[in-house]
Amino acid sequence: MNKEIKRDGQTANKIFDNRSLENDYRTLVPILKEGMKVLDVGCGTGAISKGVAERVRPSGSVTGIDTTEAFIISGKETYKSVSNLELIHADLFQYEPKEKFDLIVSARTLQWLSTPKEALIKMKSMLKPGGLISILDYNHEALEWKPAPPASMQQFYATFLRWRADAGMNNHIAEDLADYLKEAGFTDIEVVNSDEVYKKAEDNFLSKVGIWAKVAGSTQMVEEGYLDDMDRLKAIEEYNHWIETDAELMVMKLNEVRGINR
Numbered sequence: 001m002n003k004e005i006k007r008d009g010q011t012a013n014k015i016f017d018n019r020s021l022e023n024d025y026r027t028l029v030p031i032l033k034e035g036m037k038v039l040d041v042g043c044g045t046g047a048i049s050k051g052v053a054e055r056v057r058p059s060g061s062v063t064g065i066d067t068t069e070a071f072i073i074s075g076k077e078t079y080k081s082v083s084n085l086e087l088i089h090a091d092l093f094q095y096e097p098k099e100k101f102d103l104i105v106s107a108r109t110l111q112w113l114s115t116p117k118e119a120l121i122k123m124k125s126m127l128k129p130g131g132l133i134s135i136l137d138y139n140h141e142a143l144e145w146k147p148a149p150p151a152s153m154q155q156f157y158a159t160f161l162r163w164r165a166d167a168g169m170n171n172h173i174a175e176d177l178a179d180y181l182k183e184a185g186f187t188d189i190e191v192v193n194s195d196e197v198y199k200k201a202e203d204n205f206l207s208k209v210g211i212w213a214k215v216a217g218s219t220q221m222v223e224e225g226y227l228d229d230m231d232r233l234k235a236i237e238e239y240n241h242w243i244e245t246d247a248e249l250m251v252m253k254l255n256e257v258r259g260i261n262r
């Protein structure tokens, strides 16, 4: 079973639209080359895919696939002028492209799958011989907040990790990706640290650190019996206050892991 926390569409659209290749998948930039044919799996609204498309043009192109139709509809409208970008509403496991790719990328998507190894095997089947894979994902267990946020949010976060683990998701997938790639048959595996560091003085601090208030905005874990609604609301309120007053730093731990289809 693959499952995802349900956020209201507009909140999720905004989070994904605010992402960019340079800020949110920065380690990919040096390996992009003009002419590459690229697949972006779990492309969201296509904000990062668009950045990739700009770097591989004019002869290269990007196909982004995502199972959330609203993201694809939104991205098609936002990036309609990017002629070498195609966004398709499709599930990775059902997708059958006409041609194979030089590069397959996937950011923050395998963390939501209970079958990440099968996803990598499927991706390998869509790569040309010698083609490259790049997966960017989190170690949620190593998230750092300074100083510690209110107990209500710490408790919410612990519940969030338990909810994810119960659904079969790997909360420290960033640490396991190299092994998963090896098991899927990739070679020349490289791990590149891609931590996201957000400091109080920076412009995007409030919105980036505020992501956990947005996650707590979903009532899904309450509906599934993991959490009392009062505790959820308390976590949001106290966390938002903490962001405005005490918060200094948040570090989200990520690795980009690459391999070759030999």
Ligand SMILES: C[S@@+](CC[C@H](N)C(=O)[O-])C[C@H]1O[C@@H](n2cnc3c(N)ncnc32)[C@H](O)[C@@H]1O
Binding pocket: 002, 004, 016, 019, 041, 042, 043, 044, 045, 048, 065, 066, 067, 068, 071, 090, 091, 092, 093, 106, 107, 108, 109, 112
């Ligand atoms: C956290 S978002 C990441 C979006 C974007 N890559 C980014 O880094 O901003 C994960 C995306 O994976 C998509 N997704 C989940 N399972 C998928 C599947 N089996 N095939 C294609 N997309 C999938 C979700 O709909 C969601 O948009």
